[in-house]
Amino acid sequence: xxxxxxxxxxxxxxxxxxxxxxxxxxxxxxxxxxxxxxxxxxxxxxxxxxxxxxxxxxxxxxxxxxxxxxxxxxxxxxxxxxxxxxxxxxxxxxxxxxxxxxxxxxxxxxxxxxxxxxxxxxxxxxxxxxxxxxxxxxxxxxxxxxxxxxxxxxxxxxxxxxxxxxxxxxxxxxxxxxxxxxxxxxxxxxxxxxxxxxxxxxxxxxxxxxxxxxxxxxxxxxxxxxxxxxxxxxxxxxxxxxxxxxxxxxxxxxxxx
DNA sequence: ATGGCAATGTTTCATTGA
Numbered sequence: 001x002x003x004x005x006x007x008x009x010x011x012x013x014x015x016x017x018x019x020x021x022x023x024x025x026x027x028x029x030x031x032x033x034x035x036x037x038x039x040x041x042x043x044x045x046x047x048x049x050x051x052x053x054x055x056x057x058x059x060x061x062x063x064x065x066x067x068x069x070x071x072x073x074x075x076x077x078x079x080x081x082x083x084x085x086x087x088x089x090x091x092x093x094x095x096x097x098x099x100x101x102x103x104x105x106x107x108x109x110x111x112x113x114x115x116x117x118x119x120x121x122x123x124x125x126x127x128x129x130x131x132x133x134x135x136x137x138x139x140x141x142x143x144x145x146x147x148x149x150x151x152x153x154x155x156x157x158x159x160x161x162x163x164x165x166x167x168x169x170x171x172x173x174x175x176x177x178x179x180x181x182x183x184x185x186x187x188x189x190x191x192x193x194x195x196x197x198x199x200x201x202x203x204x205x206x207x208x209x210x211x212x213x214x215x216x217x218x219x220x221x222x223x224x225x226x227x228x229x230x231x232x233x234x235x236x237x238x239x240x241x242x243x244x245x246x247x248x249x250x251x252x253x254x255x256x257x
Numbered sequence: 258a259t260g261g262c263a264a265t266g267t268t269t270c271a272t273t274g275a
Contacts (some may be wrong), residue, residue: 010263034264046269166275203262205261
């Protein structure tokens, strides 16, 4: 099965691109971030017509996540948020699809190192770590996909010198990201040889996409069971080339049955 | 040092993103 993650930066604006991409890529599961809409306004009917069911955790204007599953599959045991972590921001939704536990995450941005939002980001990542450890104990087939807002290594950054110490690459954030993997998760992208300078996000400004001035901040983390079944993982840059694109590109992992 | 681009709602600017 094909499992994907895409920060669409508004489901309303990006719906035509999402529908085109689903028709072309035909993933079985898609984790969406920054849908920026409340659940009642989520375009269920359009996605249903395209062959997808959805589990949605939305809010007005900001954040919001969803999991799409090809209609033949069932979205079971849907859970919103991180249990025990009180948070008004809708950043996490989980569901079980065809025996695989899927956790869709939109990690906080962090704004600037040392800011209140940065502290919130670190607290949020620590809470996510505890949650994922518990999920892993319950679900041997676990996939955690989303926008982590952390570039794990310098090779995930177009200009490590310019970014040194900045939010998204600071050592506390990277340590928090690595801690997510410790209970037994692998970064699917790094299971394979990859082209250098592969990124998943490019700033809208300064012609960043044309210069490939990006960061690899969107990832798919796989439990050992799923990592062994993983046959490939790549970034699909095609949607980023379109008119009025999301600033993020989809990341796709291929899992054998 | 700053802004540059995009989306949203509180809209003709402020906030947030990364």
